Amino acid sequence: MPKLLVCYKWVLDEQDIKIRPDDLSLDASRAKGKLSDFDRNAIEEASLIMEAQGGTVDALTYGLPTVKASVKDVLSRGPSRLLWIGDPAADQADAYVIANVLAAAIRKAGPYDLILCGEGSSDLFYQQIPARLAALLELPCVSFVQKLTLEGPVLTATRSLGDGTEEVRVTGPAVVSVLGEINKPRIPSLKQVLGASKKPSEELPLAGLGLTEAELEPKALRRAPRGFLMNRKNIIYKDADPAANVGKLVASLEAEGLRG
C-alpha cells in the first residue's frame, strides 16, 4: 500500500493572457486559475496507482495565498489529502526557492514511497523542480516518464527523451516527472466533485518549515515579460483569378531575392 505524493502548481490559464499592443506587456486580468496541464497527468497517475494498489495520495502545492482556490479542484481528482503552502512572495520565487520549500514540506510530511511531478509547469516551464527535489532529498530522479509501473518498492518506467526511449528500473523511494502522454486525465464525476470537501486539507505555514532566509531568497529574478508579436507584411493576394495571384506572388518572391 504505497504512500504517494504529487506536487502541483496552480497557474494562470495562458489562453486568457493577452498582449497589450502598445507596449507588448502582458494583460492577465482576465486569466483564471487552473491546474497546470502536466500536473494533472501526475495527479491522475498517482490516483490510478492508488486505485489499483490501495495506499494514499497526498497532494502538495506552494503558491500565493490564492492557491487555496485549487483545493477542491485537486481533491476532486483523486488525492486523499491536500497540503498547501501559501506565501505572498511565491510569485517571485524561482525554481531554487520552490524546490527548497517543497523539499522542506516533504521532510515534514513524508517519507513517501514515490513523489510525482509534471514535467514542467504550463506557465513558466522550468523543467527543474523534479531533479532539484530529488537532489535535495537525496533520492534518485526518473525524469520524462511516459509509462510507469510500481510493484512494491520497484519502479519500472519508460522514459521518452526526444531521440529515443529507454526503460529503467529504480528500487526504493524516487522522484518521477511525467510527460503529458502518460495518461488521459479523467473528468471528475459530480460525486467526486462533491466528495472533495469531505477530504482533509491542511495549510502548512511557511514559517513552520524551518527554512533559512537564504533558502527563500530567489537566485533568478524575472524581469517583466514582453509579448511576442509577429510584425509581418500581411500582403495577401485575393484575386478571383489564381493565375493573377500567382503572378503577383512570384514577383514578390523575386523582389525578396527568393526566386530560384
Place this chain on the structure above:
Amino acid sequence: MPGIFIYSEDPRLAQQLLTPALELKKDLRQPVVALTTDPEAASILAALGADRVVVLRSALTSPEALAPAVAQLLAKEGAQVVLVGGTLRGKHLAAHAAAVLKAGLATDARHLALSDGRLVARRMLYAGLAVSDEELTLPALATIPPRTFPVPTQAPNPGVVENLDVLGDPRMTVFSSTPVQGEGVDITTAVRLVAVGRGFGHKEDLGLARDLAGALKADLACTRGIAEDEHWLPIERYIGISGQTVRPELYLATGLSGQVQHMVGCREAKVIVAVNKDERAPIFEMADYGIVGDLYTVLPLLTAALNKN
C-alpha cells in the same frame, strides 16, 4: 579556480556552447572549461577554444548518472557560470547540479549576457506567447537549446585536455533503450522550406508540395498531424512546439492553418508565405505574403511560374 563550464552529451551541441562561453569569458575573465565523456570530442573542444577540457571517465556515462559527480566537481572548482546543452537529459543534469550548488538555472536560454555581475538569460514563457529576461546571481547555470549558437572558429592555441575518474550514480538501471526510427533528415539547416498541413487530402497529393519545393530548391516540412497522426512524413520534418524549430530564409506554408503550436517552430523565418483557401486562417496574420486559394489549383500554377525561365 572559478570558471565558465560547459557540458553536453551531444558533441555538436557542446561545440555550440563554446561560443557564448567564450563571449562571457571576455567579461568574466575566467577560463572556459569543457566537461565531456568522449576523448575525441575533447580534442575538438580544446581546438575550438576551451582552455581546459576534462574527460570524465566512468562506468556509467549518461548525463543522469553523472549528475551528482558533475555537481560535486563544479562545486569543488568554484564554477561561476555553467552552460549545459538543453537536451532533456542535459536539463536533468543541470537541475541536479543547480540544487547542489544552491544556484539559479535558466531553462532554454536563447540569449546570454553579463550585467552588473549577474548572468542575464532570455527565455520564452507561456508556450511561446511571451519572452522574458532572468537575472541570475553567480554562480548561475543555463540550459541552451540546440542550434541557438554557432560553432566557434578554430582557436589559435588549443586548450589542455585532462582525465578525471568519477563515480556514476548507480541507483537507476537502464535495461533497454530504443533510439527513434529516424530517416536521418535534418531540416533545421534548410535555407528554404515548403510546409504542408491538413489541407492536403491524400498522401499522394504531397507531390504538389514536392514539385513546388523542387522549383524553389527547398526542403519539405510539415505540421504535427501529418507526421504523428498520418505518418505521411517522418517525425524529423515536424515543425512545432514539440518538434523542430527552424529559421529559414523562406517558409512557404501550404494547406495549414497556422496554429500557435506550429508557428512557434518557424516564426523566426525571414519571409513567411501562406497558401490557404480560408481567408480567415490565422496563418495570413503571420505571413508576409499569401494567396487565398485552393492549393490544388495554386500550387501547380506557382510551380510552373517559378520553373519558367
Place this chain on the structure above:
Amino acid sequence: MSILLTEEQQLIGQSARDFAKEYLEPIAVELDHTASYPAALVKNLAAHDFLGLFLPGEFGGAEAGFVSMAQVIENLSRASAGVASILVNHSLAAYALQRWGTPAQKQAFLPALASGETLGAFAAFEHGPRPGVGPQALQATHLPEGWVLSGTKAFVRNAGAAQVYVVLAGTDPAAGGKAVAAFIVKADAVGLTVGEPLETMGLRGCPVADLDFEHVVLTDAALLGDLKDGQAITAETFALASVAEAAQTLGIAQAAVEHAAAYAKTRIQFGRPIASLQAIQTLLAETATDCHLGRLGLLQAADLIDRGEPFRVEAAMLKQFLARVGSRLLVDTVQVEGGFGYSEFMPLPRLFRDIAGTTLLEAPADFPDATIAASLLA
C-alpha cells in the same frame, strides 16, 4: 458569477464543460444529421453522475441541487442541446417521482434512474389541448382490474429509449382539463406502443414519438401522488421544464455569441475586421447582455427550487424572457456571420434549429404571461 455560485457548483459546471468538450463536441454535427439516439454517450453521462444529479444520496443520486443542474445543462447545451434534451426529459420524470412518490415508488424507481440504468421520460402533451387546459385524449378509468389507460400522448421526448414514463392522463372527461392525474408506466407495459420516431427540426438525437395506450392496465400503485395532485404535478413539472429549457437556451445562445464574436474578429472587409463596425458591436453587445441577464434569472430560479420555495412565477418569467430573446438572438448572430453563418458547415444553422425547440415549444406564448399576471393580480 462566482459570488452566486459555491465552489462546488463552479467545479460541477467546469466538469460539465470539460465533458461537453471531450464527448459532445466531436459528435454534435453527426448527431444532428443522423438523429440517432447516442446510447453510449448516455451511459457515459450516467457514469459521471449526471442522470442522478439532484436525486437523494439514499437512492444513489449526487444530491448536487438544481443550481448545479442548471450549470450542467447549460454547459452541455453549448456543445449539443440535443443531448441535453435527453437529460432534461429524464430529469423531469425523476423530479416528479422524487417529489410525489411514495417511499415504495421511490425505492422502486429512483435508484435505477439515478444510476442511469433506467432512462425516464415525461409524457405530458397531446395532439389536442395541454394538460390542465382541456380534456385529455389519454383517459385513465378506474375499473375493478385497476387503472386502465387508453388514448395517445404526443411528442414524448425520450420515447422508445426510456424504460419508465411519468404520464399525465385525464381521469374524468366531464371535468375537462381539471381532472388530471399522473401515472408511472413501465415501457414494457402490455398495450403500450411507441409510435414512429418523429423527425424534428432541432434538438436532434433526443428521440420524439407518440405513445399509444391500448387498454393498458395499471395497479393502484402506479398512481403518482393523489388524484387531486394532478394539476400541481403538471404545473410544477412544466415549471421545472421551463427552468431546464432556459439553461439549454442560454447554452445555445452562448455558443452562438462566441462563434459570432470570433468570426467578427477574423472576417476582414474593406481592410478591417467587421468587429470594428458599430452595427456588429451593437448586435453582439445586445445578445451578450441578454445572455448575462437571463443567466442571473436562471440561477435565481434554480436556487428557489434548491430551497424548496415556490418557483412557478419565476420559471414563467424566465420562459417569457428567453422566448423573446432566443430566436432574435440567433437571427442577430446569423446577421453577423452573413453568408457564412447561413451555411450548414457552420454551427449557426443547427443552433438556430435547436433554439426553436427550447424556446417555442412546450407552451403557447401567452401561458407564461397568464401565470405571471395571476401572481400580480391575485
